[in-house]
Amino acid sequence: MVATYGKQYGQSAxxxxxxxxxxxxxxxHNANSRTLEPNPYYWDRRHVYLHSLTFTCSKSPxxxxxxxRAGKVAEIQLIGDxxxxxxxxxxxxxxxxxxxxxxxxNFNTADKTIRKLIHIRAARLAIxxxxxRNDLIxxxxxxxxxxxxxxxxxxxxxxxxxxxxxxxxxxxxxxxxDNRPKARQEWLQAKKILGKxxxxxxxxxxxxxxxxxxxxxxxxxxxxxxxxxxxxxVSYQSDNTANVGLSGHYQLLLTGWGADYPDPLAFFQxxxxxxxxxxxxxHNEYYDKLVSEVTEYRTDNPxxxxxxxxxxxxxxxxxxxxxxLYQQANSYLTNPRLNGVVYNVSGVPTDYKSAYLVK
Numbered sequence: 001m002v003a004t005y006g007k008q009y010g011q012s013a014x015x016x017x018x019x020x021x022x023x024x025x026x027x028x029h030n031a032n033s034r035t036l037e038p039n040p041y042y043w044d045r046r047h048v049y050l051h052s053l054t055f056t057c058s059k060s061p062x063x064x065x066x067x068x069r070a071g072k073v074a075e076i077q078l079i080g081d082x083x084x085x086x087x088x089x090x091x092x093x094x095x096x097x098x099x100x101x102x103x104x105x106n107f108n109t110a111d112k113t114i115r116k117l118i119h120i121r122a123a124r125l126a127i128x129x130x131x132x133r134n135d136l137i138x139x140x141x142x143x144x145x146x147x148x149x150x151x152x153x154x155x156x157x158x159x160x161x162x163x164x165x166x167x168x169x170x171x172x173x174x175x176x177x178d179n180r181p182k183a184r185q186e187w188l189q190a191k192k193i194l195g196k197x198x199x200x201x202x203x204x205x206x207x208x209x210x211x212x213x214x215x216x217x218x219x220x221x222x223x224x225x226x227x228x229x230x231x232x233x234v235s236y237q238s239d240n241t242a243n244v245g246l247s248g249h250y251q252l253l254l255t256g257w258g259a260d261y262p263d264p265l266a267f268f269q270x271x272x273x274x275x276x277x278x279x280x281x282x283h284n285e286y287y288d289k290l291v292s293e294v295t296e297y298r299t300d301n302p303x304x305x306x307x308x309x310x311x312x313x314x315x316x317x318x319x320x321x322x323x324x325l326y327q328q329a330n331s332y333l334t335n336p337r338l339n340g341v342v343y344n345v346s347g348v349p350t351d352y353k354s355a356y357l358v359k
Contacts, residue, residue: 021048021353032057049340049356065333074338074357078331080142080209086333087144094144096329098153098346099258100267101145101214103127103203103323104280109251114201116194118251118280123190124320128175129183130225131218137326140217141210144331148176148324151271151316152264155345159306166264169310172317176324180225187226200230205254206238214325215254245279253279256328259346264309265294266346271316282321287312 008015013024013034021042026035033056038048056073058064064076065086078086086092105118117123133147146154150170157166170176191197205215212235219231236244244250257277259266268291270277273284290312297305316322337358342351 021045022053025052026054044353048353050352053352053355068333068335071335074335076333078333083142083144083331087331089333091333091336093332093334094329095332095343095349096146096153096155096327096345097258097349098156098262098266099256099328100148100151100153101254101256101325101328102151103218103325104245104250104253104255105282105321105323106248106250106253106280107283107321108248108281111251113194113196113199114251117190117199117201120190120193121319122186122193124323125175126183126186126190126226127222128320128323129177129179129186130222131323131325132178132221133176133326135221136214136217141213141326143210144329146327146329148327149173150176150313151322151324152267152313153259153327153345156259156266157262157264160302166306166309166313169313170317171310171314175317175320183225184227187229191228196228198228198230200232202232202234202251203254204234204236204244204250204252206241207235208238211238211254218254218325246276248279248281250279254325255279258328262346264313265291268294268309268312271321280321282319284315284319284321287315290315 002009002017005015010016011029013027016024018024018039019042021039021044022036023039024034025037026033033054036053036055037051038045042048061079061082064073065078065082067073068076078092105124107115107118109115109118137143137145137147149167150173152166154165154167158164159166191199203215203219205211212233215233215235219233222231223229234250241255245253245255257267257270269275271282272278272288272291290308294305294308294312297308338355339358340354340356342354343349344351
């Protein structure tokens with residue numbers, strides 16, 4: 001079928017193949033909405049209950065809220081000031097996802113001064129200790145996101161033997177908490193090694209509203225806390241993040257990573273030396289060894305594998321090759337009549353296969 005459709009494949013609802021519980025019936029490239037209906041050839045068709053399902057990409061949060069109040073839509077995502085205004089609503093719900101936003105350092109940046117600064121561990125520690133994550137969440141991005149406990153998000157996976165959440169295994173939580181006096185001491189130490197009193201560094205960010213708000217908040221926090229530091233925010237098109245990272249044309253990059261399966265390895269693998277998603281080209285042989293062992297112990301020795309993952313997490317926290325900022329959590333208003341939806345922490349966020357509306 002792909003050969004039959006040629007260049008038209010994937011450009012409209014009629015020019016695609018479907019194997020899941022739904023098929024697109026109304027959609028075309030760059031459309032603002034898409035409508036799905038049950039796939040008659042799906043193996044478990046009798047347990048697909050919705051007659052149709054429509055998703056709409058809207059640029060008007062106010063219109064979304066009005067449509068929800070009028071009963072025209074079953075669920076909306078809340079944005080900005082809508083969150084505190086509606087968090088007392090009985091239909092309000094927060095859903096964390098295994099997606100960590102963080103700052104990536106470019107250890108190979110072309111600017112020699114900034115490259116030297118990034119290689120100074122005290123500078124990286126100063127930056128993480130200068131950031132109040134709660135201020136970033138509450139006054140910067142203004143979402144229900146969660147302050148990080150480490151690099152791996154909370155709720156991703158638990159230990160099969162002890163049921164302990166992996167995010168709670170980080171032995172160095174202080175590396176993702178603000179400590180302004182310590183940050184200033186570390187920054188003075190870093191500037192002494194660098195031999196500079198004043199430093200200007202670029203923070204590259206996608207140009208979507210949330211990322212821009214985060215970058216501006218980080219800019220203020222870092223400049224207010226670290227004497228002699230100037231942070232210049234450089235924005236680019238949101239859909240160009242991967243290209244910016246892969247090109248290496250940045251100094252600090254506001255980026256993120258989401259797990260497509262419920263295992264810490266989904267995060268650890270991107271920081272290995274040979275990973276294309278290790279945008280900043282951080283390198284640590286012991287870390288690579290740990291992640292390799294984690295991969296090998298996937299099924300043979302679960303407890304050994306767990307402890308190796310804990311060591312990998314602790315190493316990332318102590319060395320700070322990236323700066324964890326927040327775990328993304330979105331706020332919604334959901335009609336209580338909507339039931340049977342499966343909400344996943346990793347992978348596909350929402351599964352409507354068994355969804356139904358209570359009359």
